[in-house]
Amino acid sequence: MSAVSTEGAQIPEQLEDLESFRERARSWIGANLRPATADEMRWGRFGGSEEAELASVARDRELQRKLFDGGFAGICFPRAYGGQGLSPGHQKVLNQELVGYEYPARMQVPTLSPCATVLLEFGTEEQKLRHIPAILKGEELWMQFLSEPSGGSDVAGALTTAIRDGEQWVLNGSKVWTTGAWWSDWGLCLARTNWDVPKHRGLSVFMLPIHQSGVEVHRIEMINGSREFCQEFMTDVIVPDSDRVGEVDDGWTVGTRWMFHERMLYSSPYVSVPDGGRQAGTAATRVLGIAREHGRMDDPSVRDLVGEARMLEIVSDELMKRVTESIKSGRLSDQAAAIGRLFKGTTASRISTLALEVAGSAGAAWTDESAASETAVSFLMRQVGSIAGGTLEMARNVISERVLAMPRERTLDRDVPFRDVPRSRPTGS
C-alpha cells in the first residue's frame, strides 16, 4: 500500500556499515553539539516563559540545520528529498550517540513523524521536493490539524469542511490539541469534502500555512499552567488544490497511515531522539532523586517503589523494540503499534503515582529547589499520557479488534451519509 515502509528508503547501493556510521556520528556530535543541560534533559516540562520557549524553538531550528549540514538529518528519508537514505539501524545508532547532547526536540514529533512521513508516502513529487528538504533543514515546523473539539477519538468524524471552488478549496472549522501551533509553520489538516457519503469516504487531507489571515490560533491553558496546546479557528481559508495530499475523498487512506506513524511516536525510525534507554533512565531516576532527598532509600518499601518505576521503564523500552520489530517482520499488523501506546500510557500514569507516593508530604507542599518540586502538579496531569495521541480506550479497541480480530463495536455511523449521523443528544426527548 505504501511507498515507504518502516524499513526506510531502499537504496540499491551498499549502505555504510553501522560501526563506521557510529564513529562518524560520534566524532561529529562531539565536535558540533554541546552537552545537554539538566533543563534540556527534561524537555517536556511546562511553564517556561514565552520568550524562553521561542528562544528554544529558534535553537531547535539551528540544531536541525546543523544536523542537516553535517549529514545527520533525516536518516531514513531518501536522499532525493535531502535525507540520508540510511536504515532504521543507523537511526538507532544515532539515537544512542545523541545521549547526553542537545538535540532539536521540537523538530521530531509531529514534524518529522507523522507529518513528513505522511508527505513522503502520499505527497506528489512537487510537494515532497518543496517541503521535506525544508523540514530537514529546520525551516518548517509542522503541526497536525487532526483532532476537533467535537470529538478526539472519533477522528473520522471530522466536521472541518473543505468546499471546492475551481482550482482551490475553502476551509472552515476548528482543530484542537496542536502542541505549539503558535510557533509552528504548517498544518497537515484532515477535512470533510463530502457530507453525502459515509464518514470514512468523505474526507481529504490538505496542507496549509498556520500564520495567515483566516487562521486564528488560540492557546489553551492547562491545569498545570502550560499554554502549549492550541486550538485553531479556520474561517474561509483558501488552499490551492496543489496542496491537497492524497486523493479527494480518500483522506482516510492517508489518515490510517498518519495515525500509524503517530502511534509510533519516538520509536519511529524517522525521528532522532537520544536513546531513552537504560543508562539515561529518566522517570525512574527522578523518582530515585525524590527518595534520596528524603533519605528514604534505606526503606525497603521505598526501594520497591523506585524499583517498580525502573522496571516499567525498562520493560517499556523492550516492548517498543519488540513491537517495532514485529510490525517490520509482519508477525503483527501495523495496528499493533497500539500495544506500545497502551503500555506507555499506563506506565506513565503509574510512574506519576509512584513519584507522588515516594514524595510523601512534599506532594502537598514543596520548594522550587526540592527534587520533589512539581511532583504533585505532574500528578494532576497524570492522565495526559493516556489521552493525548489517542485515548487508551481507543488503543484497547484497536488491539482487540485489529490485532486479536475480535468483533468490532457496533456503530451507528458506518453505512449512512455523514450528514445523517447523530452528532448530539436529540432535543426534546
Added chain:
Amino acid sequence: MLLALTSDQEFFRETTERFLVEQAPPNEVRRLQKDTAGFDADYWRRGAELGWTSFLVGEAHGGGTISGAGLVDLCLVAYEFGRHAAPGPLVSTNVVAGALSARDAHPDVIADLVAGTGIASWCAPELSSVPGVWVPTVEIRRDGGEVVVTGTVSPVESAGQAGHLLVTGHDGGGITQVLVPASAAGVSIEPLRTTDLTRRFGAVTFDDVRLPEEAIVGAPGEASTDVEAQFLRTLAILNAEAVGAMQAAFDMTVEWSFDRYAFGRPLASYQALKHRFADMLTWVEASHAISDAASYAIEEGSPDAAELASAAKAFIGQYGAEVVQDCVQMHGGIGVTFEHDLHLFLRRFTVDRSLAGTPGEHRQRIGAILDRREVAA
C-alpha cells in the same frame, strides 16, 4: 520468544514442541501427579538426546549450542516447557551442568547430566535485597584434606531425584561451592508439597557431611561470581518458562472467547472483555520482550544483565499473574476445575513466580541497582 529465530533454532523449537505434544499431553501430566519422580526416566533421556541438557555445557564436556548463544537456545526449551506444563528437571539440571562445565569440575557427572541419565540440583543461597550479596544457609568448613557441609536448604528442586547436589555455602570469609553426592552419609531430604503436578521439591539437610576436597567446585571462598551466574541463568530459564505458561493460558482463553456464547453473542464481542484482552496481550508481549532481552544480556555478560534479569522476573511475576488469573476469570467456573487444562499453566506459572525471588524482592533489587549506579555516576 519467537522473534528473529534462526532457521536452526526454529527447527529445534518445533522438534521440542512436537515431542512434548506427543509425550507430555495434559492427561500424561495429570497421570504424573501420582508419580514419585514426576517424570519418566526414558522421557528425560530422549529429551536430552534432543539437546535439552547440552546448551550450557562446553563442547569439551559433550555440550554445545545451536546458535552460539546457549542460554538463549535453552530458553526456547523452557518456553515450550511452559507452553505444555512439561515434566522434567530442566532448570536444576541445566544450571548445575553449566556450573560444573564452567569450572571444568566433575566431568563424569557432567557427562551423565548431558546424556539425561543423571539428575542434579542446586542448593542455592537465600536471596538478599542487595545484588551480589548472598546469604547461604549452609556452612562449608575445611578440615584437613576434607570439607564438612552443614545446614539446611529449602526448597530444592528435584532434590529427591538428584544424584548430585551443587551446594553453595559460606566458609567464614567467602562463598564456596561443593558437589555433594545425594547418597553421601549425612544427607537427608524431606519432601515438600507444591502446586505443580510434575515438579518435585525437597528440603535438604546436610548433617556434618564429609567429602574429599576434590568435591569443591571452583576456587574455595571465591564462588560469588559463579553463584551470580547460576542465579541469572536460573532467572532466565524460569522467566522463559513462565512466559510460555502465560502464552498457553492466553491463547486458550482467546479461543474460548470466540467459542463461548452468552446472551446470543460470543464473549469476544463484549467491549468490557475485549479491553481486558487488550491489556493481557500487551502484558504477554511485554513479558516476551523483557524475557528475551534479559536472556541475551545474561548470555553476553552485559553490564545491565542483573538489572534486566530482575526487571524480567519482577514484571513477569507481577503482570503474568494478572494475565493467568484473568484467564481463569474469563473461563468462569470451568476455569477452576481439575478437568480443564487451564490450571496446568496456572500451577506452572505460580511455581516459577515464587522461585528465585518474588516480584517484590526483585523490584527492591532493581531499586538498589539504580541507586548504586546513580551513586557511581
